[in-house]
Amino acid sequence: MKAAPAASFTGCTHLECTATGERYEAEQLQTISRAGAPLYARYDLAALRGRFTPEAVAARPADLWRYAEVLPARSPAAAIRLGEGMTPLIPAPRLAAALGLDLKLYLKDEGQNPTASFKARGLCVAVSRAVELGARAVALPSAGNAASAAAAYAAAAGIPCHVVMPPDTPNPIVVECRALGADVELYPGLITDCARRVQEGVAAHGWFDLSTLKEPYRVEGKKTMGYELVEQMDGQLPDVIVYPTGGGTGLVGMWKAFDEMEALGWIGAERPRMVSVQADGCAPIVQAWQRGLERAEPWPDAHTYASGLRVPRAIADFLILRAVRASGGAAEAVSDAAMAEATDLVGRTTGVFAAPEGAATAAALHALAERGTVRPGDRVVLFVTGSGLKYVA
Secondary structure (H helix, E strand, O other): OOOOOOOOOOOOOEEEEOOOOOEEOOOOOOOOOOOOOOEEEEOOHHHHOOOOOHHHHHOOOOOHHHHHHHOOOOOHHHOOOOOOOOOOEEEOHHHHHHHOOOOEEEEEEHHHOHHHEOHHHHHHHHHHHHHHOOOOOEEEEOOOHHHHHHHHHHHHHOOOEEEEEOOOOOHHHHHHHHHOOOEEEEOOOOHHHHHHHHHHHHHHHOOEEOOOOOOOOHHHHHOHHHHHHHHHOOOOOOOEEEEEOOOOHHHHHHHHHHHHHHHHOOOOOOOOEEEEEEEOOEOHHHHHHHHOOOOOOOOOOOOOOOHHHOOOOOOOHHHHHHHHHHOOOEEEEEOHHHHHHHHHHHHHHHOOOEOHHHHHHHHOHHHHHHHOOOOOOOEEEEEEOEEHHHHOO
16 A cells, blocks of 8 residues: 655745734744734645645644644654644534533543643644754743643753743642643732743743744644644534633634635635633633724733633734634633533533533533524534643642
């Protein structure tokens, strides 16, 4: 039998400001654009069309590097591998029945990634590319799971990692980060306060900042969730994607992936309705969507036990809102009590122990059905972004 062609590590052609379209050099370390907006990696998709196909990818190893043609690393040697990606898409008919909804419901269980969350995807690619471009130490603020993923990939790369987290970060994550060799600081306040602390270290010590969408490559790792969905659904897209949103990298990453896949000929112009779910104690995207705003206002007194949703301001707010609106989607807030109840419901009907962020997607379904965003017979994918084990103290 003829072997499938190996993945081609050709890298991206350039970086592009998501606000202005201005081009930036891809072969040096970059942060945000001069306009203060995230940078996106761009590829020669026309040249890849017909060569980089689902058929070509199918026989490759089941990790996110199977999509190397649309990832930024230029050398196979730069790709750090801990087993990230190709997480299962699990049918959840009993969960749909328990909710009383006529849906073809699925869970995308990202808790089966290294360090038990979807953050492994983004930090895998971000650390791989940063080291390839010469970074010798990395840092980031985190509400939890991004810190442990950064620590793991920095350890695998053999470089120092500095993480700054709020004091109420779940203790298993703090222990995990320290075990993975990271320099951990618990800093008073929210993730926004931790971000300012990281900037002090960046200025003083030259660390490379891996903060959400303040460098171009975490989103490239996260977008592989979109490629996987198309593979796992036999070339189709779901009708609705329900995504828990803190910084929003996964949601905008998948939206970017869908545009790339259309240009590559993998899919047509169809898109899922994209739903952003937040905690009602920290819901800046929901509020901006309800008010028809293009940018979200910082959320005062942010509070929720789902630490990944405790992000009072996202740099990608305008990208999240664009995707939600362009797709005919919605933004919905749920309470901590509803998340906790949904955690148990998801667990006993599917066998998946979801972190509260992921359970929030199930908690939002009734409201989405009442609004008409989710309709009878729809194929709906709920993203379980991490394992509930991270919250067991």
